[in-house]
Amino acid sequence: MGNFFSSMFDRLWGVNREMRILILGLDGAGKTTILYRLQIGEVVTTKPTIGFNVETLVYKNLKLNVWDLGGQTSIRPYWRCYYSNTAAVIFVVDSTDRDRMPTAAHELHLMLREDELQDAALLVFANKQDQPAALSASEVSRELNLVELKDRSWSIVASSATNGDGISEGLDWLIDVVREEQM
Ligand SMILES: Nc1nc2c(ncn2[C@@H]2O[C@H](COP(=O)(O)OP(=O)(O)OP(=O)(O)O)[C@@H](O)[C@H]2O)c(=O)[nH]1
Numbered sequence: 384m385g386n387f388f389s390s391m392f393d394r395l396w397g398v399n400r401e402m403r404i405l406i407l408g409l410d411g412a413g414k415t416t417i418l419y420r421l422q423i424g425e426v427v428t429t430k431p432t433i434g435f436n437v438e439t440l441v442y443k444n445l446k447l448n449v450w451d452l453g454g455q456t457s458i459r460p461y462w463r464c465y466y467s468n469t470a471a472v473i474f475v476v477d478s479t480d481r482d483r484m485p486t487a488a489h490e491l492h493l494m495l496r497e498d499e500l501q502d503a504a505l506l507v508f509a510n511k512q513d514q515p516a517a518l519s520a521s522e523v524s525r526e527l528n529l530v531e532l533k534d535r536s537w538s539i540v541a542s543s544a545t546n547g548d549g550i551s552e553g554l555d556w557l558i559d560v561v562r563e564e565q566m
């Protein structure tokens with residue numbers, strides 16, 4: 384009986400639940416900066432990620448296994464090795480990188496076509512909003528053609544990994560959606 388109630392409680396509150404989250408996006412978008420802001424709440428000095436970083440963090444009672452993959456052109460073909468059992472994807476865009484918006488859009492839609500990601504929720508961070516040249520979240524949304532997305536929970540949030548704006552707002556949305564979908 385005790386077990387019954389404790390497992391009910393765990394289900395309701397998500398205690399002990401593990402969730403796999405991928406952070407993807409082009410090189411230099413701010414993925415690693417976001418990962419460590421989430422984990423330690425600070426800005427770390429990064430270098431381009433060759434391979435991946437993985438960190439476990441507990442957020443709102445959920446254990447999140449967060450994988451930050453390198454975004455360089457030569458590394459992107461390996462993203463697919465990490466897709467299985469992914470509850471959510473955080474796709475990070477450098478909102479100042481106007482020239483590469485079509486490349487970001489292409490990589491995003493290619494990734495979302497993969498079978499293993501059909502049930503994954505999508506959070507897009509329109510990152511680097513602290514920069515004057517940044518496109519707004521709605522402009523990034525248009526560049527990425529997000530309205531085309533069907534049968535998927537998605538949201539775009541304006542963020543700055545360096546000053547922290549938008550990061551917890553985005554993660555709150557993501558956790559609520561994934562928790563609702565998994566109940
Ligand atoms: N101004 C500003 N700079 C940022 C922001 N987020 C990240 N950066 C900077 O952008 C550069 C690249 O950030 P990373 O987090 O290493 O980028 P990444 O997406 O992990 O890149 P790869 O590992 O090569 O795929 C670093 O110099 C960061 O300090 C932001 O919100 N605003």
Ligand SMILES: [Mg+2]
Nearest residue numbers: 414415431432
């Ligand atoms: Mg990185």
